[in-house]
Amino acid sequence: MAKQLAFYFDASACTGCKACEAACKDKNNLPVGINWRKVYDYVGGGWIPDSKHPNILVPNNVFVYSTSTACMHCQDPLCANVCPAAAITKRDDGVVLIDADKCIGCRYCEWACPYGAPQFNEAEGVMTKCTFCEDYLAEGINPACVDQCPMRALDFGELSDLRAKYGSISAIEPLPSSAISHPAIVITPHKNAQPSGQGTGQIIKLEEV
Amino acid sequence: MLREFILIAFTILVQMSVGAFIVLSVVKFFAMRKAGQEAADLMGDRSLVAIIVVLGLGLLASLFHLGSPLKAYTAVSNFGTSWLSREILFGVIFAALGFLYTLMQLFKWGGAAVRTALAWLTALVGLVLIYCMAMVYMLPTQPAWNSIATPISFFTTTLLLGALAMGVAFVINYGYLQKKNPGCADEQCELLRSTLRWIAIASMILLGIEFVVIPSYLVSLAVGTPQAVASAALIAGPFGMAFFFRLILAFIGAGVFGLFLFRSTQKEGEVKAMSNLVIAAFLFVLVAEILGRFLFYSSQVAITI
Numbered sequence: 001m002a003k004q005l006a007f008y009f010d011a012s013a014c015t016g017c018k019a020c021e022a023a024c025k026d027k028n029n030l031p032v033g034i035n036w037r038k039v040y041d042y043v044g045g046g047w048i049p050d051s052k053h054p055n056i057l058v059p060n061n062v063f064v065y066s067t068s069t070a071c072m073h074c075q076d077p078l079c080a081n082v083c084p085a086a087a088i089t090k091r092d093d094g095v096v097l098i099d100a101d102k103c104i105g106c107r108y109c110e111w112a113c114p115y116g117a118p119q120f121n122e123a124e125g126v127m128t129k130c131t132f133c134e135d136y137l138a139e140g141i142n143p144a145c146v147d148q149c150p151m152r153a154l155d156f157g158e159l160s161d162l163r164a165k166y167g168s169i170s171a172i173e174p175l176p177s178s179a180i181s182h183p184a185i186v187i188t189p190h191k192n193a194q195p196s197g198q199g200t201g202q203i204i205k206l207e208e209v
Numbered sequence: 210m211l212r213e214f215i216l217i218a219f220t221i222l223v224q225m226s227v228g229a230f231i232v233l234s235v236v237k238f239f240a241m242r243k244a245g246q247e248a249a250d251l252m253g254d255r256s257l258v259a260i261i262v263v264l265g266l267g268l269l270a271s272l273f274h275l276g277s278p279l280k281a282y283t284a285v286s287n288f289g290t291s292w293l294s295r296e297i298l299f300g301v302i303f304a305a306l307g308f309l310y311t312l313m314q315l316f317k318w319g320g321a322a323v324r325t326a327l328a329w330l331t332a333l334v335g336l337v338l339i340y341c342m343a344m345v346y347m348l349p350t351q352p353a354w355n356s357i358a359t360p361i362s363f364f365t366t367t368l369l370l371g372a373l374a375m376g377v378a379f380v381i382n383y384g385y386l387q388k389k390n391p392g393c394a395d396e397q398c399e400l401l402r403s404t405l406r407w408i409a410i411a412s413m414i415l416l417g418i419e420f421v422v423i424p425s426y427l428v429s430l431a432v433g434t435p436q437a438v439a440s441a442a443l444i445a446g447p448f449g450m451a452f453f454f455r456l457i458l459a460f461i462g463a464g465v466f467g468l469f470l471f472r473s474t475q476k477e478g479e480v481k482a483m484s485n486l487v488i489a490a491f492l493f494v495l496v497a498e499i500l501g502r503f504l505f506y507s508s509q510v511a512i513t514i
Contacts, residue, residue, distance in 0.1 A: 038514075040514060069514060082290070082291050082292070082348070083291060083293075084284040084285065084286070084291045084293040084294040084297060085283045085286055085287065086286040086287040087283075102286075104275050104277050104278070104280045104281055104283060104284055105275050106274065106275050107212075107274075108345075111350070112348050112350060113513070114349075114514075120276060121276075122276075124276070125275075125276030126276055126277060127276075174514055175514060176350075176512045176513060180349050180512065197435075203514075
């Protein structure tokens with residue numbers, strides 16, 4: 001049995017197509033306004049005047065890369081610690097789950113989570129979030145997002161195995177520092193990736209996330 | 210936005226009632242030594258009912274920010290790690306002890322010593338409750354809240370609102386006593402006068418603490434993480450007007466009216482002036498503290514994606 005299941009994300013391969021987001025939404029039948037997996041497009045750089053033709057602007061270090069995020073099933077899940085109803089638990093395999101029967105909908109976990117993972121379902125009056133497709137896992141099927149990615153940019157597995165294979169980077173812009181909650185994520189950064197907390201770019205098209 | 214207003218109502222009402230209970234306990238302690246048990250009870254007992262009503266309204270309000278209020282009773286189950294659980298548990302204990310004390314006091318159940326001990330125990334639980342309330346906001350992902358200023362300002366709000374609310378309660382109680390039984394008016398009037406004097410002094414001191422904490426807090430935000438800087442920019446920018454009125458109303462209420470109240474308690478036959486001043490001070494400070502709490506919730510910028 002795995003001790004800490006984790007996602008792997010290859011930012012150097014991701015094209016930002018959002019197929020993972022759509023697969024998640026479809027598989028989990030998520031209502032409008034709730035996306036357990038989200039893809040953020042992060043852009044930076046600027047434009048400078050050409051030295052010979054000052055009226056013409058040329059691109060200067062312009063870059064864009066995408067980051068696919070979901071619940072990080074953190075090793076130190078702040079959401080589970082702060083939940084007053086003990087509705088959020090971390091399983092033996094590391095998966096963090098919300099028990100909708102116990103959740104009272106106080107939305108305190110929303111304040112605590114650094115990844116915006118717990119999202120409030122207005123109609124049900126409870127918080128919801130990525131379940132790591134635990135029903136699929138039990139049947140031996142991969143999480144929906146992993147299998148749907150056309151670029152094979154998503155993977156999952158035991159955290160220590162993923163780290164041995166891909167390295168130990170767990171935070172690049174626009175993700176917050178991994179020191180807050182020790183997320184179970186391994187990232188292969190994009191060539192233009194900026195260190196977490198030292199970014200010069202910004203997230204664009206937030207309405208599309 | 211509605212959720213924020215519910216949280217403002219909950220925290221302000223609960224803090225005001227805890228503060229009022231603590232102030233009442235302290236006032237009764239001194240009133241008892243000065244004029245005896247009976248006079249102290251006569252002065253303070255009626256206000257207990259008001260405290261319980263305000264506390265009840267606050268706790269009731271908290272249910273309305275839940276998505277599933279019917280399951281609210283489970284909210285104490287994560288006592289081991291969740292400050293929110295602790296807040297709710299101590300809120301319920303405070304309400305239960307406060308209610309029991311009110312009943313014992315009104316119907317004179319048990320001995321005076323037992324009741325006094327229960328009052329101090331309730332006041333202590335109230336202090337723990339305010340501490341838990343502040344710790345709820347000390348989240349590593351919320352730099353605008355995760356500051357020593359949060360517990361300090363929760364305690365100053367508690368004591369400032371509590372003291373002035375009790376000032377109003379004592380004035381109303383005195384008006385009631387005067388109409389009913391003019392004979393007891395003299396001793397009660399003297400108690401009222403010295404109580405209001407100390408309430409005025411306490412208000413001015415607490416205002417001084419607020420006026421040290423607020424600027425230091427803003428400076429700490431301005432030199433903090435990008436999210437903290439964004440919070441400071443919100444307070445200085447879009448919410449600047451609310452911030453200005455938060456300061457000016459607190460200053461007029463606790464400072465200017467507080468000073469006039471203090472001076473009017475030094476003169477004979479100024480009951481009317483004292484009454485009006487303490488009521489005005491309370492109303493100004495109440496609005497200032499509500500604005501302060503509004504800023505607290507609206508200036509929060511989380512460390513998140």
